[in-house]
Amino acid sequence: MKILSLVGARPQFVKEALIGAAARAAGAWNHVLVHSGQHYDMNMSDVFFRELGIPTPQHHLGIGSGSHGAMTAAALAAMEGVLQQERPNALLVYGDTNTTLAGALAAAKLCIPVIHVEAGIRQQPKSMPEEINRVLTDHVSTLFCCCSRQAAENLAAENIRDGVHVVGDVMYDLFLRMQPHFTPEATCNAHNLEPGRFVVATLHRDFNVDSPTALASMLRGLSRFAADADLPVLLPLHPRTQKRITEFNLSALVQGITCVDPLGYLELMSLVSAAALVVTDSGGLQKEAYYAGRRAVVVMPDTGWRELTDAGWNLLCAPAADKLEAACHAALQPMACPAAVYGDGKAAEHIVSLVAGRFARLT
Ligand code: UD1
Numbered sequence: 001m002k003i004l005s006l007v008g009a010r011p012q013f014v015k016e017a018l019i020g021a022a023a024r025a026a027g028a029w030n031h032v033l034v035h036s037g038q039h040y041d042m043n044m045s046d047v048f049f050r051e052l053g054i055p056t057p058q059h060h061l062g063i064g065s066g067s068h069g070a071m072t073a074a075a076l077a078a079m080e081g082v083l084q085q086e087r088p089n090a091l092l093v094y095g096d097t098n099t100t101l102a103g104a105l106a107a108a109k110l111c112i113p114v115i116h117v118e119a120g121i122r123q124q125p126k127s128m129p130e131e132i133n134r135v136l137t138d139h140v141s142t143l144f145c146c147c148s149r150q151a152a153e154n155l156a157a158e159n160i161r162d163g164v165h166v167v168g169d170v171m172y173d174l175f176l177r178m179q180p181h182f183t184p185e186a187t188c189n190a191h192n193l194e195p196g197r198f199v200v201a202t203l204h205r206d207f208n209v210d211s212p213t214a215l216a217s218m219l220r221g222l223s224r225f226a227a228d229a230d231l232p233v234l235l236p237l238h239p240r241t242q243k244r245i246t247e248f249n250l251s252a253l254v255q256g257i258t259c260v261d262p263l264g265y266l267e268l269m270s271l272v273s274a275a276a277l278v279v280t281d282s283g284g285l286q287k288e289a290y291y292a293g294r295r296a297v298v299v300m301p302d303t304g305w306r307e308l309t310d311a312g313w314n315l316l317c318a319p320a321a322d323k324l325e326a327a328c329h330a331a332l333q334p335m336a337c338p339a340a341v342y343g344d345g346k347a348a349e350h351i352v353s354l355v356a357g358r359f360a361r362l363t
Contacts, residue, residue: 001028001029001030001089001356001359001360002029002030002032002086002087002088002089003023003029003030003031003032003088003089003090003091003092003115003355003359004032004033004034004082004083004086004088004090004091004092005019005020005031005032005033005034005091005092006034006036006079006091006092006093006094006099006100006103007033007034007035007036007057007094007099008035008036008037008038008039008061008063008075008097008098008099008100009038009039009095009097009099010039010044010045010048010284011094011095011097011171011282011283011284012094012095012097012099012100013045013048013049013052013054014048014052014170014171014174014265014284015094015095015117015118015170015171015174016033016054016094017048017052017053017054017174018170018173018174018177018347018348019092019117019170019348019351019352020033020054020055021053021348022348022349022351022352023352023355026349026352026353026356028352028353028355028356029089029355029356029359032058032059032086032088033054033055033056033057033058033059034057034058034059034060034061034079034082034103035057035059035060035061036061036063036075036078036079036099036102036103037060037061037062037063037064038063038064038065038071038075038097038098038099040064040065041239041262043261043262043263043264044239044262047264047265048264048265050264051264051265051266052174052178052265059082061074061075061078061079061082062078063075063078063099068098068129071098071102072098072101072102073102074102075098075099075102075103075106076102076105076106079102079103079106079107080106080109080110083106083107083110083112084110088112089112089113089359090107090112090113090114090115090142090143090355090359091103091104091106091107091112091113091114091115092115092117092355093114093115093116093117093137093141094117094118095117095118095134095283096118096121096130096131096133096134096137096283097130097133098129098133100116100133100134100137101132101133101136101137104116104136104137104140104141105136105140107140108140113141113142113143113359114137114140114141114142114143115141115142115143115145115351115355116137116138116141116143116144116145117145117170117351118145118146118147118151118169119137119138119141119144119145119146119151119155119164120138120144120146120150120151120152120153120154120155120160120164121134121147121151121154121283121304121305122134122135122154122304123300123302123303123304124301124302125301125302128207129206130283134304135158138155138158138160139158139160141163142163143163143165143354143355143358144160144163144164144165145165145167145347145350145351145354146164146165146166146167147166147167147168147169147342147343147347148166148168148169148307148341148342148343149166150306150307151166152164152165152166163358165350165354166343167343167347167350167351167354168342168343168344168345168346168347168350169287169342169343169347170347170348170351171284171287171288171291171342172287172291172340172342172343172345172347173343173345173346173347173348174265175269175288175291175292176291176345178265178266178269179269179273181266182266182269182270182273183266183270184270184271184273184274185274186270187267187270187271187274188270188271188274191234191258191260191271193232193234193271193274195274196274196275196276197231197232197276198231198232198233198234198274198275198276199222199225199226199231199232199233199234199275199276199277199278199279199328200233200234200236200268200271200272200275200277200278200279200280201222201233201234201235201257201278201279201280202235202236202238202279202280202281202282202285203215203218203235203238203241203279203280203281203299204238204240204241204281204282205281205299205300206240208281208299208300208319209238209240209241209244210240210244211319212244212248212250214319215241215244215245215248215250215319216248216250216253217319217320217321217324218299218319218321218324219245219250219253219254219257220253220321221320221321221322221323221324221325221328222235222256222257222279222324223253223254223255223256223257224256224321224325225324225325225328225329226256226257227256228325228329229328229329229332231276231277232258233256233257233258233279234257234258234260234271235254235257235258235259235260236259236260236261236262236263236268237259237260237261237262238262239262242259268285269288269292272285272288272289272292272294273292273294275289275292275294276294276332277294277295277296277297277328277331277332278294278295278296278297279296279297279299279324279328280296280297280298280299281298281299281300283303283304283305286298286303286305286308286314287305287308287342289314290308290313290314290337290338293337295313295314295315295331295332295335296308296313296314296315296331297314297315297317297324297327297328297331298314298315298316298317299317299318299319299324300316300317301316301318302316303316307338307341307342308338308341311338311341312335313335313337313338315327315330315331
């Protein structure tokens with residue numbers, strides 16, 4: 001049996017690390033890895049392959065950056081060729097990026113079953129590029145690996161019931177697996193930070209950083225909170241955010257913030273584990289903060305990870321300086337961490353046995 005696995009952006013490397021390793025460990029199938037090339041900088045791609053021990057992909061589509069349409073179209077056309085050449089039993093896609101949708105569409109049109117890992121996440125606004133990718137991918141998929149019951153309920157609300165399984169979150173598996181390798185004290189030292197006395201922030205969503213008003217307001221809010229609470233803010237900058245700060249002439253607003261290049265998994269998790277608080281618009285990081293026992297201010301109008309906001313652990317916040325400051329102060333208040341909501345730490349193994357059971361029958 002042969003399964004193709006398609007990755008392209010940072011959060012997908014993290015998920016592939018676990019599922020590829022679990023498939024190889026079980027000798028479950030011939031696992032063929034494809035990298036779309038959506039993320040290509042050393043610190044956006046290579047560092048994850050190196051740190052997480054992901055083998056070199058057999059195919060690299062080299063799509064690079066571009067408009068949503070251009071990027072999705074390039075990956076769609078290139079994936080069609082790879083799928084025709086490899087003729088796998090099924091294609092594994094992860095999450096909600098343009099790479100995810102392109103792969104799912106290419107496979108569906110060749111009648112190759114699609115396995116969607118992190119299926120059923122739904123989030124407003126419907127116009128968000130990632131939401132479009134999620135919904136369309138789910139509607140051409142065959143096997144749905146959900147992180148939570150809520151995700152399975154979201155699918156049921158759209159009449160998707162067959163092939164839906166709640167398996168937990170592979171990012172939780174990875175967090176538990178890699179935790180012994182986190183080095184919070186040494187990493188804090190390297191960044192001149194005092195454990196427990198700083199904030200880690202990441203901002204990269206188009207609706208936040210492509211708007212000069214929203215970006216300026218978030219930077220103002222972070223600087224003011226840093227000064228007010230006497231907690232330095234470390235901001236690893238996604239290349240999109242870095243470009244916008246320059247383009248919108250906002251460099252003066254990051255004076256009170258420590259900006260660094262994007263960080264690899266181990267360095268970021270080491271810092272999150274020692275932070276007082278996380279501020280983010282990343283889907284992955286809002287869960288990883290919870291896995292590390294840290295609260296997060298989520299700078300989004302809505303989140304796919306509602307279990308954490310419903311519990312009051314993570315706080316949704318608009319991209320406005322005063323709201324961000326207030327949410328950061330509120331999130332510094334201690335509260336009891338909600339019980340495990342994203343599985344038992346064995347999601348990758350559950351996915352491997354589901355896939356092996358389902359598609360071995362077809363060979
Ligand atoms: C993408 C995903 C998002 C995911 C995020 C993780 C889509 C629609 N969105 O958003 O779901 O949370 O990845 O980071 O697929 N760039 C570089 N070097 C790189 C990669 C990107 O300079 O290696 C710059 C380019 O200017 C590019 C911009 O960043 O145009 C945005 O990259 P893109 O992949 O389009 O979207 P992300 O914001 O990274």
